[in-house]
Amino acid sequence: MKMIYRLFTFLFVSLLAFNAIAQNDSKEELIQFSGIIITGDSLNPVPFATIIVKNTLRGTTSDYFGYFSFVAQPLDTIVFSSIGFKKSEFIVPDTLNENRYSLIQMLQNDTVMLDEAIVYPWPTQDQFKQAFLNLDIPDDALEIARKNLSAEQLSARAESMPMSANMNFRYQMQQRTNQMYYAGQFVPNNLLNPMAWAKFIEAWKRGDFKRKGNR
8 A cells, every 4th residue: 555655656746847847848948039120221110010920820010119029939930021011031040048039120122112203284394384374373371361251251241140049048038138127117119219210320321221131
């Protein structure tokens, strides 16, 4: 019985030691892979580029300054890609003495920049220049704003605009105040009010009623 107990104890301790060694080996195989991605012609950082381990779903993206960092393993094939650049690959070496590795990866442009082409609607530049000089240029934004904010324009628009909710409320409150003020007495008649007649004559001379009628 003691022999069986010692045998189970030995196997259990051996299993724990094997798991510890395997975990240490797996930790040593992981590498903190960091670096920066730049353009091959101007050495400017490539922001938001895709960095992924080939044939896997492990990877990351670079930040605004082209920097990236993620966990990789030795002999992993890292694929760098970004819109407007050619894809590039890098194999993580397996002869590292430390569990970290830094890299400066350059990407080459994948687009062709064409020379500027200027198209004129006239056969020659002289004809275009003559037509441009004779062009009737419309009023600029400042002049248009001055015309729209003139007193005549504002007055015409104010008369054509309906009353707002605030104006309707104030009118109703004024009518209610007048009713309460003249409660129990006769309401004054403006036909016998000389001040009202004077304002009416002035408005008649200014042509206020004529302008309203034309509209």
